[in-house]
């Protein structure tokens with residue numbers, strides 16, 4: 164089955180991992196700091212690595228102080244973790260609808276959803292196109308909330324020339340194999356605010372602090388440390404950080420290849436009846452993570468089944484998050500976000516990854532055209 168996304172691994176990745184395995188540090192060593200410095204070059208803000216994109220969200224919400232009684236305004240057109248990691252901290256998740264074309268959080272809907280209890284407004288850069296953070300920032304600031312960008316799809320993208328990583332107070336990344344770069348499992352949080360970076364570092368290290376300026380007792384001895392707030396062990400090992408740094412060196416090439424393949428889909432699928440191609444935004448220079456088409460006339464399920472039967476691993480991104488029984492059981496009902504639901508009803512992600520060959524892409528295009536009868 165041709166996958167919808169997959170990693171690109173070469174000899175430089177293997178060399179970097181083997182070198183880390185032979186070093187003194189499998190975890191908590193120098194390669195973690197190196198990878199964080201490399202990430203900062205791309206994200207434009209200091210980065211704290213963690214074990215995956217879900218724990219990046221959990222750590223980011225914890226650093227934002229999200230707790231019981233708080234509200235988090237977010238989009239339903241995302242992987243469940245964007246919402247569930249806030250719910251696990253006790254927050255009430257408030258879903259606001261999405262823009263019809265990009266499927267990103269609609270600033271007007273977010274504005275209508277914020278209250279004095281909103282602690283975080285969390286956008287998602289769907290398919291790699293950044294959300295409209297300029298408008299969302301005004302909304303989050305006027306509500307006294309922090310702005311979070313779930314950039315699991317969009318590391319390497321820019322918005323009005325500014326890198327994803329600088330657009331929100333907290334930006335989370337995932338390095339799962341289907342993402343723009345991979346560490347197997349892995350993630351990071353970027354923040355433009357030093358106090359949040361410090362909280363993130365402490366949270367991902369089980370809450371441990373050794374900073375003499377912070378210790379309540381300073382006369383115990385050199386071994387002494389304290390925990391002032393609960394945290395978890397979310398540390399990314401050096402072996403994976405080494406892979407991340409090697410991958411980042413090729414991020415520009417990955418972006419160029421994804422742009423080439425997306426432009427090729429645009430060209431080869433232009434004018435096909437019953438098909439709508441993904442939205443563009445003039446302000447964005449996106450890292451094209453997904454190629455999300457819309458299948459019209461109620462044929463999405465049929466097209467999905469027939470492409471899969473032909474060995475083409477298309478994917479649906481995403482089931483509206485509040486449809487999951489865990490939210491349904493909390494009282495969330497279908498119909499809450501009609502734009503997201505009609506987007507979901509038509510959405511289909513075609514294969515897109517750096518190592519996708521032109522030949523395989525041609526097969527996707529020909530099979531899809533054949534099904535749609537053009």
Ligand SMILES: Cc1ncc(COP(=O)(O)O)c(C=O)c1O
Pocket residue numbers: 215216217218241242244245287313315316337338339349350
């Ligand atoms: C939008 C979004 N948010 C969060 C995540 C969670 O990332 P991970 O799979 O690394 O935990 C993903 C990845 O599946 C994602 O696509």
